[in-house]
Amino acid sequence: MKKFKFFAIALMLILPVSASADEGMWLLPLLEKMNIKVMQQNGCKLSAKQIYDINNSSLKDAIMIFGGGCTAEVVSGQGLIFTNHHCGYSSIQQLSSTEHDYLTDGFWAMNLSEELPAPGLSVTFIDRFIDVTNQMLEAEAQASAMEGRQQDNFMRNFRDSLVKAAIGDNKHLNARVVSFYQGNAYYIVVSKTFNDIRFVGAPPSSIGKFGGETDNWEWPRHTGDFSVFRIYADKDNNPASYSPDNVPYSPKKFLSISMKGYKPGDFAMVIGFPGSTDRYLTSQEVIDRRDAQNTPRIIARTAKENVWRAAMRADQKTNIQYASKFASSSNYRKNSIGMNETFAKLGTADRRAEEEKIFNEWAAQNPTRQAEYGNCVESINSIVAARGKTYTALVYLMETLNNVEILTPASRANRVQKPEDIQEIFVKSTEKFYKDYSPELDRQTSKVLLKTFLQYVTNPAYIPQCFKTIEEQFGGSIDKYVDNIFDNSVFTSQDKAVKALMDENFNLREDPAFKYLMEFSTSYRPMMEEVNKNSEEFGKAKKAYMKGLMEMNGNNPIYPDANFTMRLTYGKVGGYSPKDGVTYNYYTTLEGIMQKENPEDPEFIVPAKLKELYQNKDYGRYALPNGEMPVCFLTNNDITGGNSGSDVLNAKGELIGLAFDGNWEAMSGDIIFEPNLQRCINVDIRYVLFIIDKFGGAGYLLKEMDIKY
Numbered sequence: 001m002k003k004f005k006f007f008a009i010a011l012m013l014i015l016p017v018s019a020s021a022d023e024g025m026w027l028l029p030l031l032e033k034m035n036i037k038v039m040q041q042n043g044c045k046l047s048a049k050q051i052y053d054i055n056n057s058s059l060k061d062a063i064m065i066f067g068g069g070c071t072a073e074v075v076s077g078q079g080l081i082f083t084n085h086h087c088g089y090s091s092i093q094q095l096s097s098t099e100h101d102y103l104t105d106g107f108w109a110m111n112l113s114e115e116l117p118a119p120g121l122s123v124t125f126i127d128r129f130i131d132v133t134n135q136m137l138e139a140e141a142q143a144s145a146m147e148g149r150q151q152d153n154f155m156r157n158f159r160d161s162l163v164k165a166a167i168g169d170n171k172h173l174n175a176r177v178v179s180f181y182q183g184n185a186y187y188i189v190v191s192k193t194f195n196d197i198r199f200v201g202a203p204p205s206s207i208g209k210f211g212g213e214t215d216n217w218e219w220p221r222h223t224g225d226f227s228v229f230r231i232y233a234d235k236d237n238n239p240a241s242y243s244p245d246n247v248p249y250s251p252k253k254f255l256s257i258s259m260k261g262y263k264p265g266d267f268a269m270v271i272g273f274p275g276s277t278d279r280y281l282t283s284q285e286v287i288d289r290r291d292a293q294n295t296p297r298i299i300a301r302t303a304k305e306n307v308w309r310a311a312m313r314a315d316q317k318t319n320i321q322y323a324s325k326f327a328s329s330s331n332y333r334k335n336s337i338g339m340n341e342t343f344a345k346l347g348t349a350d351r352r353a354e355e356e357k358i359f360n361e362w363a364a365q366n367p368t369r370q371a372e373y374g375n376c377v378e379s380i381n382s383i384v385a386a387r388g389k390t391y392t393a394l395v396y397l398m399e400t401l402n403n404v405e406i407l408t409p410a411s412r413a414n415r416v417q418k419p420e421d422i423q424e425i426f427v428k429s430t431e432k433f434y435k436d437y438s439p440e441l442d443r444q445t446s447k448v449l450l451k452t453f454l455q456y457v458t459n460p461a462y463i464p465q466c467f468k469t470i471e472e473q474f475g476g477s478i479d480k481y482v483d484n485i486f487d488n489s490v491f492t493s494q495d496k497a498v499k500a501l502m503d504e505n506f507n508l509r510e511d512p513a514f515k516y517l518m519e520f521s522t523s524y525r526p527m528m529e530e531v532n533k534n535s536e537e538f539g540k541a542k543k544a545y546m547k548g549l550m551e552m553n554g555n556n557p558i559y560p561d562a563n564f565t566m567r568l569t570y571g572k573v574g575g576y577s578p579k580d581g582v583t584y585n586y587y588t589t590l591e592g593i594m595q596k597e598n599p600e601d602p603e604f605i606v607p608a609k610l611k612e613l614y615q616n617k618d619y620g621r622y623a624l625p626n627g628e629m630p631v632c633f634l635t636n637n638d639i640t641g642g643n644s645g646s647d648v649l650n651a652k653g654e655l656i657g658l659a660f661d662g663n664w665e666a667m668s669g670d671i672i673f674e675p676n677l678q679r680c681i682n683v684d685i686r687y688v689l690f691i692i693d694k695f696g697g698a699g700y701l702l703k704e705m706d707i708k709y
Helices: 002-014 028-034 036-041 085-095 133-143 148-167 283-314 316-346 348-364 367-373 376-399 407-413 419-435 439-456 465-473 478-488 494-502 512-532 535-552 590-596 608-615 685-695 699-704
Strands: 063-066 070-074 080-083 123-131 174-180 185-194 196-202 227-233 267-272 567-572 576-579 582-584 587-589 630-635 647-649 655-662 680-684
Touching (some): 028 036, 063 080, 070 085, 133 148, 148 174, 267 655, 283 348, 348 376, 367 535, 407 419, 407 494, 419 494, 439 478, 465 478, 478 512, 587 590, 608 685, 630 685, 655 685, 680 685, 685 699
Antiparallel strands (some): 063 070, 063 123, 174 185, 196 227, 267 567, 576 582, 587 630, 647 655, 655 680
């Protein structure tokens, strides 16, 4: 009896079940079955159908994928959408120039005609989820008797048949079969994508990115991280390519906005598209994440960003060109640093080892369970450990040699087979690249990256051919080798490349950038094969482990890892205590911006107009009852990358903020959730409206919105 009690308690400690209301990224079709009662007990005033309903409008119809990796929400009946500034950053950067620097100065359209088309930007709404688990598992069982390509073709055709049945002949719908719970469940996700998206407005980066890299992943935060776009559709309200004849989209649902604020303990939920979590990693996988993935990323990106930062601060054009690339690189580097620090602080690998011990003991209690689950953990750990050195070298390779930018146009040129391909394949696919490319900066960076690889990867088995070329032809000088590439390659500019590709005497394989690409590839391919050689066995073991965890968890709901599908997380507003003697308040104010101001540091410059509004306390209806201007606030919602731009909703489903970050003390959150530490950082919707109205002078936009006072 005592042994059973110990096992039950241990099980509660390791499994992410609904006992902790703030943990979990839950599937919306399962809310009625798994979550709604607990949500209502915690203060939610909505039914499951008000959140997700395929027959009537519901909250899910107001939420969308923004671009390639963020979330946004509709806030008006005319297709107006909010997302984060850092989510719109790439599009804002693409629209910027030295003459119209919208990153530095901000931008506000004062009517529909001034809204700027954002080329390449799209948003995707979810139409419905369809459970096809039984069909897929039956097909997989049938395919297991097949081999190689026959098996792949069978499963591909079967998926295609499911998709066709789901969308029929509706040309405006898309669908894909998505795996959940490591292949133990499958859903068809049906969606609709709009491609005519226009930039409506954003504050200057001194507001939208206030605090920059220094404050990233930190609390307290004072960043006005938002931007505003609009969806356009054809006259029938259907998706259409850009046309001046398109009109603002009329949504099925748009969010109401609450000006009533929040207090500690208030219910809060987030609906969005979290990108990727790995909450069910084994101990060896945690070690692998720390040593083989995070550490090389930290080292390589630090070296690269040091070169970029200096060049960006010295030249406005370079700053615009590399702003989005630098932000993306820096974000993941700092995430990796924080994750490794938190792994050490929380003993994450050791905790996972304890969980594995409990799982194996559970499996051993029953012969059937032992046969199905008894070896899966050992298989996962042994495969990951065996590939460790190769995988580490591969990540260094990808973070250094593969980040030489000139490789991009060189590889695209390899796809040109006939003259018409030059325009259709090469020119179109490299326009954006060359707009944001500095060959001289790439030259400087490449030298640093090649030296970094050679410093940290010393095993001769992993050294690419290019380093032999450096020894044999350039006297061991990486600088001379790189200079030869950039002095003689046609790919330093699009004009030179196109002219060369049109010349029938041009030999692509003699171009030094293409030669480098080929020499780099000679090591990449065998390393990838080595890392993936046991992928089938690994996949089966992961699937078995997940199935076992679900079985061991019994009737308690368990959530699948994030995979950029729509999820809901629920929790409450509140601060936290990161360490003994330190307690963080649950919100920040404009006062904190003024305290952080540093005119000598580009990350902490405060615009003159914002200072004027602060000095005059000209906050209008957006201030707190005590007269302060709120900026950001905390909830304990469970989020990750992809949730950026997500709606933060109160108990009635009204918008109170936009999620944009997590906190430093819980950087291992993608692997393990720490309820006492993990927090979601949000920009207050009142600060968003204040900046639009009082700072930006675009208060006319608020007339479109349903604002609850």
